[in-house]
Amino acid sequence: MCGIFGYAGPDVNPEILIEGIKRLEYRGYDSWGLCVASKDRLSLLRRVGRIGGVDATALMLGQKGAAQAGIAHTRWATHGAPTEGNAHPQVDCSGRIAVIHNGIIENQAALRSTLESKGHRFSSETDTEVIPHLIEEFLATEPDFSAAFLAALKLLVGAYGIAAVWAGEPDCVHVARLGSPIVLGVGKNRTLVASDPAPLVAHTRDVIYLDDGEAAILHGDGFETRTLEGAPVSKRVQQIAFSLPDIERGGFPHFMLKEISEQPESIHNAFRGRIVRAEGTAKLGGVDLALLRKAKRCHIVACGTSWNAGMIGKYLLENLARIPTQVTFGAEFRYSHPVIEPDTLVIAISQSGETADTLAGIREAKLQGAETIGICNVVGSTIARECGKGIYIHAGPEIGVASTKAFTSQLVVLSLLAVHMGRMRGLSLRAGLLYLDALEKLPDQARQLLDKKDGIAAIAHRYAGFNNFLYVGRLYEYPTALEGALKLKEISYIHAEGVQAAEMKHGPFALIEPGVPVVLLAAQAEIRDKMMGNAHEIAARQGRIIAVAQEGDEEIAKLAADVIFIPKTLDPLVPILEVIPLQLFAYYVAVARGCDVDKPRNLAKSVTVE
Numbered sequence: 001m002c003g004i005f006g007y008a009g010p011d012v013n014p015e016i017l018i019e020g021i022k023r024l025e026y027r028g029y030d031s032w033g034l035c036v037a038s039k040d041r042l043s044l045l046r047r048v049g050r051i052g053g054v055d056a057t058a059l060m061l062g063q064k065g066a067a068q069a070g071i072a073h074t075r076w077a078t079h080g081a082p083t084e085g086n087a088h089p090q091v092d093c094s095g096r097i098a099v100i101h102n103g104i105i106e107n108q109a110a111l112r113s114t115l116e117s118k119g120h121r122f123s124s125e126t127d128t129e130v131i132p133h134l135i136e137e138f139l140a141t142e143p144d145f146s147a148a149f150l151a152a153l154k155l156l157v158g159a160y161g162i163a164a165v166w167a168g169e170p171d172c173v174h175v176a177r178l179g180s181p182i183v184l185g186v187g188k189n190r191t192l193v194a195s196d197p198a199p200l201v202a203h204t205r206d207v208i209y210l211d212d213g214e215a216a217i218l219h220g221d222g223f224e225t226r227t228l229e230g231a232p233v234s235k236r237v238q239q240i241a242f243s244l245p246d247i248e249r250g251g252f253p254h255f256m257l258k259e260i261s262e263q264p265e266s267i268h269n270a271f272r273g274r275i276v277r278a279e280g281t282a283k284l285g286g287v288d289l290a291l292l293r294k295a296k297r298c299h300i301v302a303c304g305t306s307w308n309a310g311m312i313g314k315y316l317l318e319n320l321a322r323i324p325t326q327v328t329f330g331a332e333f334r335y336s337h338p339v340i341e342p343d344t345l346v347i348a349i350s351q352s353g354e355t356a357d358t359l360a361g362i363r364e365a366k367l368q369g370a371e372t373i374g375i376c377n378v379v380g381s382t383i384a385r386e387c388g389k390g391i392y393i394h395a396g397p398e399i400g401v402a403s404t405k406a407f408t409s410q411l412v413v414l415s416l417l418a419v420h421m422g423r424m425r426g427l428s429l430r431a432g433l434l435y436l437d438a439l440e441k442l443p444d445q446a447r448q449l450l451d452k453k454d455g456i457a458a459i460a461h462r463y464a465g466f467n468n469f470l471y472v473g474r475l476y477e478y479p480t481a482l483e484g485a486l487k488l489k490e491i492s493y494i495h496a497e498g499v500q501a502a503e504m505k506h507g508p509f510a511l512i513e514p515g516v517p518v519v520l521l522a523a524q525a526e527i528r529d530k531m532m533g534n535a536h537e538i539a540a541r542q543g544r545i546i547a548v549a550q551e552g553d554e555e556i557a558k559l560a561a562d563v564i565f566i567p568k569t570l571d572p573l574v575p576i577l578e579v580i581p582l583q584l585f586a587y588y589v590a591v592a593r594g595c596d597v598d599k600p601r602n603l604a605k606s607v608t609v610e
């Protein structure tokens with residue numbers, strides 16, 4: 001949530017800063033701003049709405065050539081409405097200190113009133129504004145800006161990723177991290193900072209991930225890293241694994257469609273090199289065998305789409321590996337007093353690896369002595385690092401706010417984990433091989449589904465005017481129903497509810513009236529007849545069925561107004577294929593309704609506040 005970009009180097013200009021935050025726009029996009037520092041002067045620009053070139057260049061023209069450092073921010077509002085006044089950077093009374101911030105300062109009210117009593121004048125409703133005023137206050141007593149910066153941070157309670165510039169030292173950017181990600185980019189004659197590596201790759205592939213409790217001073221010709229107490233720390237330079245084309249739209253109208261279309265490759269990448277045919281199992285380098293062997297139960301912690309993947313993971317682990325598994329929302333984990341026994345394995349699932357609630361869950365689990373593993377996409381992300389062990393899903397950068405390819409890759413990895421843990425607990429070689437064979441067929445089967453996208457677009461157009469949808473499914477298709485409904489609601493703003501099919505009779509059936517669209521997920525062989533029963537019950541009440549069924553199931557097709565067939569696979573793997581038409585359906589409905597598919601209202605890609 002909120003994107004931070006900063007640049008120290010002699011060639012800094014507003015275009016570079018705008019380009020940087022545009023690559024972070026998926027983190028928050030209600031307002032934006034930037035600040036360029038030159039000798040004894042800061043030039044500031046703040047705007048509401050999507051990031052544009054607008055008047056930035058003209059406004060900053062006077063700075064060109066002279067500027068030596070700059071910071072820019074794209075905001076997802078927490079404190080205060082999205083207005084120009086609340087956009088970042090926020091400044092002190094003198095207008096010589098500018099700060100951008102991602103996170104929440106929980107004690108801002110107390111700090112603000114103390115500062116006001118000392119004569120500081122506030123001009124925004126943000127929690128962030130206390131930071132430049134605090135630094136201003138300490139600048140009067142501390143020996144230099146860096147000391148004033150660290151002294152101010154000591155008073156903050158909450159979470160932050162911060163970048164600051166000061167007119168008195170215009171060639172530096174000061175940054176710090178506590179709970180919100182900060183990555184440095186080490187380039188030639190420039191040092192950069194961002195809240196994730198995406199905007200850095202245009203300048204350098206050498207990065208340094210700051211840990212919580214660390215700060216840095218960036219100059220054009222280098223950087224210094226230190227703790228928040230001011231002690232020097234040396235950090236490892238790492239290489240970003242992706243390149244510029246990976247984070248561009250590549251001819252697709254939206255990132256979401258690009259990412260849906262990438263699934264044959266991303267599914268493949270999730271199991272590539274991990275299948276051990278001779279033993280009917282998987283090789284998962286990031287987790288040691290002893291850890292998986294000794295686990296008596298698993299506890300999955302995740303949010304949103306990753307939580308839906310976790311629910312499917314629960315069925316997979318219980319079915320294939322016979323390990324009792326519980327799934328908890330990240331935000332509930334800490335407060336629900338989870339029972340963590342010495343042999344409980346806690347698994348965090350997170351595309352971004354930065355979701356604050358999931359991270360808080362993992363920290364709680366570690367506090368209670370649990371072994372933790374992460375299933376993450378973003379390499380080097382906080383959850384991946386804090387778990388210590390884990391399995392990367394290798395889906396490549398996911399930029400559309402609605403998660404698509406990360407979901408299917410999470411499911412592939414969870415399937416591999418279940419086969420692997422299953423083989424340690426009595427799953428036969430033959431059964432292991434059956435799953436591995438079925439996994440290997442998925443990329444081609446996903447391709448077949450993508451070939452149907454025009455047909456799915458035609459169905460979506462017929463339903464784009466409806467305002468309520470039900471998605472129903474059982475067993476593996478119940479979390480798939482939740483995920484299908486989530487995709488539709490988040491990008492098209494249509495009310496959609498995922499329901500366990502048998503639960504329809506216990507309440508939701510009251511919602512069925514003639515013409516109500518019901519997406520009926522009926523592609524699992526084992527419970528197909530039960531779903532047929534549901535189809536009859538819905539049809540009897542004139543609900544309008546959009547069925548997703550196994551190829552050749554003409555009986556279900558007869559009861560449905562529309563049907564999408566998916567290729568045959570094993571029941572536990574059905575969601576990996578079935579979700580693809582659901583993603584496409586949501587996408588085309590949203591496009592037909594004129595919604596901003598990649599940046600749905602009120603949402604952000606990386607939810608770094610609790």
Ligand code: F6R
Nearest residue numbers: 304305306350351352355402403
């Ligand atoms: C929905 C979506 C969100 C995320 C959730 C967790 O399409 O993207 O529900 O799944 O915010 O994010 P990660 O997986 O990054 O922890």
